[in-house]
Amino acid sequence: MASSPVAAGEEVYRVTTLELFFDLVFVFAVTQLSHVLVKELNPLGLLQVVLMFGVLWWMYAGYAWLTNTLAPTTAARRLLILVGMGGFFMVALATPTAFKGGGVLWGIGYLVLVLAHVTLYMQGNPNILRVLPANLLAAVLIISAGVLDHGAPVYVLWTLALIVPIVQPYIVPAGGLFTIQPAHIVERHGLLVMITIGESVIAVGAGAEHAHLDAGLVVAVLLGLALAAAVWWSYFARDDARAEESLTAADDVRRTQMTMFGYFYAHIPLIVGIIVAAAGMGQAVGHAWDHLHLGPALALAGGIALYLAGDVAFRRTMRIGASRIRLAAAVVALALTPLGLWSAVAEIAALVLLLTAALALEHVTTRPDAPAPGLGQSSGD
Structure with missing residues (x-):
């Protein structure tokens, strides 16, 4: 697919105040990750932070690409963004104990993020359904890790939850799904x-x-x-x-x-x-x-x-x-x-x-x- 650069006079999306509001919740999640690292400043604590950040980063990027394609200018779109913020907040609250009993809440919050994201994205591009299974699988893997609660299998499941989204673009090419502003x-x-x-x-x-x-x-x-x-x-x-x-x-x-x-x-x-x-x-x-x-x-x-x-x-x-x-x-x-x-x-x-x-x-x-x-x-x- 060949296309010319952004044409003169074409609508240019800028970051909205709602997106900044969304980012405030993401900042809280980032702060929680930092606090985890301060308390567990060792290789295992670093691994936990990298795994949680990697999974969160995938979905944060998903929302950034979403609002890049579909500006949150209607009441319905804004409400779905707010629902996603609620999911992020659940994740942030569970982050300090994600590997010590809070994994289920973390996974449920992530599931809310995934569902709000796909529901809104479908309004602009139904092809997003092609990548939904991988995002849902990541949420299920995290919830499963939370049920197990401790041990090496927890880290294996978290690692898979991170890897699944990363390999996804190679299975479902992004070029046909997105137009970047x-x-x-x-x-x-x-x-x-x-x-x-x-x-x-x-x-x-x-x-x-x-x-x-x-x-x-x-x-x-x-x-x-x-x-x-x-x-x-x-x-x-x-x-x-x-x-x-x-x-x-x-x-x-x-x-x-x-x-x-x-x-x-x-x-x-x-x-x-x-x-x-x-x-x-x-x-x-x-x-x-x-x-x-x-x-x-x-x-x-x-x-x-x-x-x-x-x-x-x-x-x-x-x-x-x-x-x-x-x-x-x-x-x-x-x-x-x-x-x-x-x-x-x-x-x-x-x-x-x-x-x-x-x-x-x-x-x-x-x-x-x-x-x-x-x-x-x-x-x-």
Whole structure:
């Protein structure tokens, strides 16, 4: 299917206030995931967060693509979005105990999300029924895991619930189902990244809550805020606008592929990385002038490394700039983990310097007015 880019004068969907309202509930779910990781800052806790986030991310993306195709402008559509919000809220409430007795409620909430999504999507594209069985199966697998409650089979079922949606696009090609509105999809995911970065700010405040208020704590908090600001700068300085230009220039099939791989797959490590770093940040700020245990030190440095790796994949998919500098920064960020075992504040400061240096190096090696590589030149990678 060949198609020309978005035509001049064609209706452009922008993110509505209802979608932002929906995202507030998703933020609560993300916050719950962060809290789980803080309490279980170990490989098993990380696995739980990755599994829950992966499943949630699939359905969040489903709602983002839904409102990209069908704006929630009527009372019926708005009510169905609100029903979906209720499902998300059920999931969020069950998240802290999803692997300890709350799995059934988690699965039921996810089922509500699936049913509200397909009911609304059918109004714009009945072909969505082709992918409904996989989404229903994921909900059933999670409910079954909740019934089992504990043990290795629970993790197997959760893993299957994550894998089923991931393999689905290869069985049911997305190109025939979706027409992407570039401005909306870029804005929606950009706002989600912004909200997730906000979780880092909350983590900084939470980490400082029970610490003694002195000059040392102020320095640590400001460094934590600077790290969140550096992550913001790396994503929003130019890349979001360039991504919209690149998507707009693509035909329908290519645009759908870019959206799937750039905004679904690449944003998984990008957003999970911010969440993981926020969990480490909370503990690092609270013990800024002490050494960290391996878990928090690895969460802080590894989270930034994971974010950068996802950002590299995103930039390459969108063809919006060379990413060698950010890939190198990801490797260096992970290598900074031992520094936190000596001093938490030293690790935070080193990560701030690393991101600042990487962004500065990009600035001096790339002309600010250069066109996005996807709009007429090679990616440079």
